[in-house]
Amino acid sequence: MRILKFLLRKEFRQIFRDKSILAMIFLMPTIQLIIMPQAANFDVKNVNLAVVDNDHSTYSQRLITKVSSSGYFRIVDASPSFKQALRSVEDNEADLIMEIPAGFERNLVREGSQKLSLAVDAINGTKATIGGAYLSRIIGDFNNDIRLQWIQPGRFNDMTVIDVTSSNWFNPLGEYYFFMVPGILVLLLTLVGGFLSALNIVREKEIGTIEQINVTPIKKWQFILGKMIPFWVLGMLIFTIGLAIARFVYGIIPVGSLVTLYTFAGVYMIALLGFGLLISTYSDTQVQAMFVAFFFIMIFILMSGLFTSVDSMPPWARAIAYMTPVTHFIDVVRMIVLKGSGFADISRQLLYEVGFAIVLNGWAILNYRKTS
Amino acid sequence: MGAVTLTNVTKTYDEGKVLAVDDVSLSVEPGELFGLIGPDGAGKSTLFRILTTVLLADNGTATVDGYDVVKDYRAIRKTVGYMPGRFSLYQDLTVEENLTFFATLFGTTIRENYDLIKDIYEQIEPFKTRRAGKLSGGMKQKLALCCALIHKPTVLFLDEPTTGVDVVSRREFWAMLKRLKQQGITILVSTPYMDEAVLCERIALIQTGQLLSVDTPQNIVNAYAGQLFAARADSIPHALTEIRQFDPVRSSYAFGDTIHVTFRDDNEQNQQQLTQYLQQKGHTNVAVTAITPTIEDRFIQLMTKDTSS
Incomplete structure (x- = not known):
């Protein structure tokens, strides 16, 4: 125990003497949590629209005005022909083309129906689909307006329409950063915990200090615990800083209990440190460890459900997603912070993390040898 | 033990x-x-x-x-x-x-x-x-x-x-x-x-x-086999190539600012013959003296014996 205490004292000393690591630990979460949620926003705004008006009638004018006043679209181009409008899409100036055919007003009045064409630039997937959907909705609205105007109220009720009204639970305003901030918090914890632990032991290998340590009677578990505890503490500290930023900058107050949240974070950190340790036992240089850790953490983050929904992935991808500790933690942080889930609700995810912690650490300890 | x-x-x-x-x-x-x-x-x-x-x-x-x-x-x-x-x-x-x-x-x-x-x-x-x-x-x-x-x-x-x-x-x-x-x-x-x-x-x-x-x-x-000589001349690199061509010489290598030489047969004339040989080749300030070998000499001897056998 005395030896372990000394090892810990040594590790903390080294960490606090390394200015760049210290800056990373405290500045990274602060800056990233303040910048990223503002930038990584899924709300689609400023869709660039090219309009081809072949009719030049009152109704076509009304439609265009309605679209432009919605706030989602910016009319960047008004071309006389579709061909020319397509050019602005090719030049990346417009995302959508709305073509109003000749005789739009006449047909609408005389025959009671008319067709419109929308062309969507699908290079930017989200912007295109969501923009297209917005535009369809606005046109649908416009359609309703004129029907109200034209058809006698008595006859209008003949049509059966299901009107859908939805409300957002746990995040009433559908605020984007309400679910982004907890996710990014997990990401930060993963970066700091995964990289620092992987690099630290490899550094001892690279500098050669491990050779001197290996010849001492120090036990394997003492050495490994001496490495893991400081990073665990740092991870929890970052988690706390992150929660504080979420509280004071975004006004996100965890609905669920902090005890549940911290318990889960604690187990998650152990799993993550096991991952870092495992990488370090297989690498000989810091560059090697860095690349391997980068490879895995990249997969962890992209497949974690932070940006995309895990449920809409193909089955094989979902299997991979469930095999990464990050996925479950993001899930749970959102559940606890936004929904107020308790222990019973997250027990399955907690079991996953415990499993990861045992497998990764066990593997790493088996693979760590004092003798080669 | x-x-x-x-x-x-x-x-x-x-x-x-x-x-x-x-x-x-x-x-x-x-x-x-x-x-x-x-x-x-x-x-x-x-x-x-x-x-x-x-x-x-x-x-x-x-x-x-x-x-x-x-x-x-x-x-x-x-x-x-x-x-x-x-x-x-x-x-x-x-x-x-x-x-x-x-x-x-x-x-x-x-x-x-x-x-x-x-x-x-x-x-x-x-x-x-x-x-x-x-x-x-x-x-x-x-x-x-x-x-x-x-x-x-x-x-x-x-x-x-x-x-x-x-x-x-x-x-x-x-x-x-x-x-x-x-x-x-x-x-x-x-x-x-x-x-x-x-x-x-x-x-x-x-x-x-x-x-x-x-x-x-x-x-x-002490285990050094044979007598070791140190040869000096104004131009060590040239002298070394020429000593290597000199038939009675068994081994020769540069050692600091001298050349260490051993002969196939240890006899009295070796020292004198080498001096004359070098002078004939036009070397100036030639000196050949018998010396006690160092550990390095013995190491080189053991090493060369090892590779030649």
Whole structure:
């Protein structure tokens, strides 16, 4: 125990003497949590629209005005022909083309129906689909307006329409950063915990200090615990800083209990440190460890459900997603912070993390040898 | 039984492709200052790593202090002191912190064994709050030695402790080793410098993983076959090529500002014949004198015999 205490004292000393690591630990979460949620926003705004008006009638004018006043679209181009409008899409100036055919007003009045064409630039997937959907909705609205105007109220009720009204639970305003901030918090914890632990032991290998340590009677578990505890503490500290930023900058107050949240974070950190340790036992240089850790953490983050929904992935991808500790933690942080889930609700995810912690650490300890 | 024994130890790297240590048997007596002398890549560090239990041999057995390096590795790690060839202390900890740290790992304190390191530690004590990474080469060496000694080891392994250290520090370092030996510590030291070999009680010459000779420095010099001559001339490089063409000469190599020469048959005329030969070739200031060989000469002799046979 005395030896372990000394090892810990040594590790903390080294960490606090390394200015760049210290800056990373405290500045990274602060800056990233303040910048990223503002930038990584899924709300689609400023869709660039090219309009081809072949009719030049009152109704076509009304439609265009309605679209432009919605706030989602910016009319960047008004071309006389579709061909020319397509050019602005090719030049990346417009995302959508709305073509109003000749005789739009006449047909609408005389025959009671008319067709419109929308062309969507699908290079930017989200912007295109969501923009297209917005535009369809606005046109649908416009359609309703004129029907109200034209058809006698008595006859209008003949049509059966299901009107859908939805409300957002746990995040009433559908605020984007309400679910982004907890996710990014997990990401930060993963970066700091995964990289620092992987690099630290490899550094001892690279500098050669491990050779001197290996010849001492120090036990394997003492050495490994001496490495893991400081990073665990740092991870929890970052988690706390992150929660504080979420509280004071975004006004996100965890609905669920902090005890549940911290318990889960604690187990998650152990799993993550096991991952870092495992990488370090297989690498000989810091560059090697860095690349391997980068490879895995990249997969962890992209497949974690932070940006995309895990449920809409193909089955094989979902299997991979469930095999990464990050996925479950993001899930749970959102559940606890936004929904107020308790222990019973997250027990399955907690079991996953415990499993990861045992497998990764066990593997790493088996693979760590004092003798080669 | 010796303090350190090696019996038919073989170690290969890269799945048997690189032979690092080839069937080495050796015994070091308790309290001896033993030198392992050989060029870089001869297998010195590999032997040290096997003896300090951080590397497993492919074949053969080794003991330190009577403990087997494989079975009783725990006991060995408690009793030996090891100073790796590379400086391997924490550069971001201070002198004092490093020393305290290693003392604690061995379950002891600086005060407990202070008498052992006193002479050495006093020299670096003025810098005890300085980080180890900021010390000079000689200082680092002394600190590393202190750290290796702090738990009062019975056997001390020093892997090339003087490589990259200035001449004065090297001399000081050897003086320190002499004093440690008086405390009864068995010391195994490896070095690529032949001039340090004479400072050991016994040495083993090692080359490409094989021991060429194990004896006292004096005996190794005495075992030199034939008479050695040193030839001088104004133009050493030219003289060397010409001496190599001179028939009675067995071997010749540049040694400092002279050429060391041995002859196929030792007879009285050799010296004179060589002088005349060089003068005929137009060399000026020619001098050929008989000299006593050094360990390096013996090493070269053993090496060339090894490759020619």
